[in-house]
């Protein structure tokens with residue numbers, strides 16, 4: 633971010649004198665600052681892939697990246713939602729490719745499509761993720777989500793999408809970035825507070841997000857030599873279809889388009905998150921996560937790598953045990 637981004641229009645130095653000529657000059661200078669502010673877009677000229685970009689947090693990231701000048705490829709399994717977002721944002725800055733991040737051929741093809749269309753890849757946002765089922769199969773009597781009732785197939789599914797999917801994204805994005813003229817690039821994965829603290833999600837989800845934070849550090853260690861930065865963002869609860877479905881069914885919905893989420897369900901989910909939050913006042917929204925991803929994707933964070941930017945209002949850093 634440049635200093636210009638921090639200059640609110642109303643603070644521009646306009647009428648600090650009563651002399652008419654000076655007022656006019658300052659007004660001209662102020663409008664030049666305003667134009668520069670409007671022209672400076674934080675991802676201007678960059679090409680990005682956002683996995684899981686068709687809805688929820690991923691959609692907010694796609695919108696923020698496009699708003700800031702990037703051309704974005706949405707890589708998702710939900711074709712209807714992905715194409716609808718492309719139609720809303722316009723085909724010049726946005727396209728959709730079907731990609732199941734747990735299938736290497738899909739990930740390779742998505743990166744290939746991006747490079748074929750735009751000639752390069754600057755930013756990969758590994759956002760696609762699944763929560764997995766929390767409840768054990770009906771009637772087995774085990775504690776809900778307990779380790780004693782762990783479903784190995786489900787555990788594997790969650791790790792394949794959340795961890796292997798991100799690793800495959802890093803692999804093919806790194807190859808494309810290394811081949812780009814000038815090299816460099818930024819890889820931003822969406823992890824979770826469940827990758828920082830236990831008890832924030834089902835076992836497989838927690839394991840997958842801890843692994844993703846570790847993978848981020850390792851990949852940053854290796855790719856730094858080539859000017860490629862690797863970071864992650866870890867959100868607290870955001871009332872997306874994933875979170876609303878978790879409260880509806882104790883699980884996310886596998887594949888395809890989930891049942892629509894009503895405004896009432898979003899409000900209930902946000903109320904629950906507000907109740908659990910350390911920081912009182914603001915409600916965490918997908919746009920807040922998009923802002924964090926945007927910062928890590930852009931050159932504003934050019935010396936930040938291997939970092940986990942936790943967006944949780946302090947939920948994982950403290951517990952008010954003594955009643956402060």
Ligand SMILES: NC(=O)c1ccc[n+]([C@@H]2O[C@H](COP(=O)([O-])OP(=O)(O)OC[C@H]3O[C@@H](n4cnc5c(N)ncnc54)[C@H](O)[C@@H]3O)[C@@H](O)[C@H]2O)c1
Pocket residue numbers: 683684685686687688689690707708709710731732733734759760761762763793797822823824825866867868869870871872873874875884888
């Ligand atoms: N919502 C939250 O409270 C929250 C909190 C912490 C972390 N996260 C993480 O944020 C990311 C986005 O979550 P969300 O809440 O927006 O979820 P969501 O379910 O609303 O959206 C997920 C998107 O990923 C896509 N997707 C799912 N499986 C995929 C696959 N195999 N390949 C490609 N795309 C796939 C879906 O089609 C969808 O577009 C996830 O990684 C999630 O773990 C969410």
